[in-house]
Amino acid sequence: MHMTVWRNRKPLEREMQENTQDGTPGSWFRVTIPCGIQYDKTWLMNSIQSHCGVPFTPVDFHFMHNGAQFFVQEASTASALMDVSNKICDEESRKILVFVSPSAVPYSVRDKLKPEEMEQLKLTLSKRFDVSQQALDLQRLRVDPGLLGHGIDIILNRRNCVAATLQIIEKNFPELLSLNLSSNKLYQLDGLSDILQMAPTVKILNLSKNKLKSVWELSKMKGLKLEELWLQGNPLCGTFPDWSTYVRAIRECFPKLLCLLSDYENHCLVLMSDGQELPSPIIIDVDTPYVIKPCKESxxxxxxxxxxxxxxxxxxxxxxxxxxxxxxxxxxxxxxxxxxxxxxxxxxxxxxxxxxxxxxxxxxxxxxxxxxxxxxxxxxxxxxxxxxxxxxxxxxxxxxxxxxxxxxxxxxxxxxxxxxxxxxxxxxxxxxxxxxxxxxxxxxxxxxxxxxxxxxxxxxxxxxxxxxxxxxPMPTPSSLSQEQQEMVQAFSTLSGMKLEWSQKCLQDNEWNYTRAGHVFSMLKTEGKIPEEAFKEIP
Missing domain, CATH: 3.10.450.50 (Nuclear Transport Factor 2; Chain: A,)
Structure with a gap:
């Protein structure tokens, strides 16, 4: 059954006249995709664009509850997006709905930084950028003296601030590898979803000492090819029943992750091998003494x-x-x-x-x-x-x-x-x-x-x-050349075999040291070398 996106389809011109701000006719529209959180942002936006008859630039894309949402301008774009509803199917052949409705001006546009503020933010970021490591340190950005001195309040929970920051990164640091966002009181990552398009080269992300409560926030950046992630000091670290569940949830967002720095329960550092989950970590409570029980040998x-x-x-x-x-x-x-x-x-x-x-x-x-x-x-x-x-x-x-x-x-x-x-x-x-x-x-x-x-x-x-x-000291057989004597001594030292057995192994393999080594390894593995061939090891 076809679902309409507006209960009463009024002419778009009338909608624009009714949606006003400061007496000026508005032309902004909110686009909502129910259950959009379950889809990859890049795939979702590419699918919508390919079915839309008009090219458009999404503004303030973000995930909300179970859905996804962004804003567009112009009635013609809104009308074209209305027609996309029910035309896209996901991998399970479910049709994707697209709802369009008039909207006020998005926050990131309404509160867009002024040119002089953008210039000062660019200067501040440049001072915090390490060219040799392609690393940008934005920890405690709000209290940066260069911003406070000009009365600029950059709060990275606000979409307009994140949008401005990502714009500067995209234009000035296109090969950024490491981004430090620690100690910024982040409780949501809506604006950072654009990092996939604007800073796709980032491999290391530091989100430590923030206020993130759910891995759902991390999923907003799903698709970023992170290799190292810092999460210490976030409430989300203690929201899982066990370590393996926690690791799986993080890996669903960032499957290429090699290194996860976290404080799951207490303080621990975890290094992860490609694609493999690690066993539960040994937890050390740094505030209390601890005893490591020795392993008894049988x-x-x-x-x-x-x-x-x-x-x-x-x-x-x-x-x-x-x-x-x-x-x-x-x-x-x-x-x-x-x-x-x-x-x-x-x-x-x-x-x-x-x-x-x-x-x-x-x-x-x-x-x-x-x-x-x-x-x-x-x-x-x-x-x-x-x-x-x-x-x-x-x-x-x-x-x-x-x-x-x-x-x-x-x-x-x-x-x-x-x-x-x-x-x-x-x-x-x-x-x-x-x-x-x-x-x-x-x-x-x-x-x-x-x-x-x-x-x-x-x-x-x-x-x-x-x-x-x-x-x-090792006896030297007088019948061998100096080179052969050295080979026998070296082979005996490495194999653990007595000199006469080492000499026989080398002779049987025409004094080919490499071949003799392979033959020795094979025979030793198969248990075909008698015990008397070996020297006693103290």
Missing amino acids: YKGSETLKSLVLQFLQQYYLIHDCGDRQHLLGAYHEEACFSLTIPFHSEDAAISSLCEYFKDSRNMKKLKDPHLRVQLLKHTKRDIVHTLCVLPKTQHDFSSFVVDMWFQTEMMLCFSVNGVFKEVEGSSQGCVRAFTRTFIATPASYSSLCIVNDELFVRDASPSETQSAFSI
Whole structure:
């Protein structure tokens, strides 16, 4: 059944005469789409425009209750929009209604900033813009001295203020990546729905310390390709029954989100891997003392797990040091996460012997660029292995390894390894480094492990560590060349096998170190190498 949008269709001219303000005939019309909140704004507006016989510019688009609403000028545009009703169908073949009615002048037009006010706002925003990071800091904008000194009251809950701000951003900061709107007492985000069109490049949005009470407000910006979102200090953080429900609601608005900073219940920082929900966070109440209960180790299972972890480390570092680290792809989960840190400040990079590691180092305390922090957190196994491949080539001293398994469940194993390695190529050839590596892994096939999180810390080795590195004496078979002797020693160190077994493995593979490493890994995984082939590990 066709529904009329006006009960009594009077001539549009008469409607315009009756809708007056300050004695001047008005020409504004309100367009309402019932249940419009369930549709993507871009899709909805493109659909309406494609079915409308007259091009139009929507003013003050916003979601309200379950609907969507905007304003247009001119009776001809209003009449054309009336005819769009019932002509658009959504994915479930439901017809979309469009209601049109006369309106007073929209707030953003009626209260539009004067040219001199726009110029001062532009100057204020320019002072708050960081060109190097493409970041705009608008926190506590209302009390900015440059605005208060000129009697300009910018309240970002008002559509006219948000519209003016977005206009300046669109024209002057077209490649904006980070937008900080914290501490602005925001309780609704109606005006920010236009950010999709006017600042589509924004990846980082800070809405912390505002008054947002519902994720429904965030849905008004649905479609923005955010990678990092700050929500601390908003009432909405405590409106969900559990953590997973909260995360799903946020991801429905921003599916590409990598990093969510929130205070769900209490204070916590959550880093999210692409497309994966995380388990409930460990909550720390900062106002009261807390105790972390130790995880009890089962003696019965400890030896099995010890063997599994040591076997994994032997295989991992054998492949890592053999030359082609692309073969480490099989050790990582498809959506694994990796970070690297080194213990020095950026201003020391040029003189530090660790400069080869500096470009990939991620220190949240020192790194000020939030976008770079996300970039340096490597996601997906291909990005991780690519990063590992460009790091200096190494030889690890397995005899130096100190391994600690500090948490375990049926589906997760957390362990750390400390030790030393030396670089074998480049300007730092022969330099000894110390490292700490923390792995979080899940069970995989053939009694092996799959890495889901990998954190590596590298530093210069101390004099004592350098002196003791690679110091375990090994007999040298006299029948081998110097190069072959070094290969046997290196293979024995990395594989954990005795010298004679390492020599046999290399000889069987025609002294091809890489091939021997692959064969060793395969046979070890299948349990085909006898126990007597291995050295005892203290």
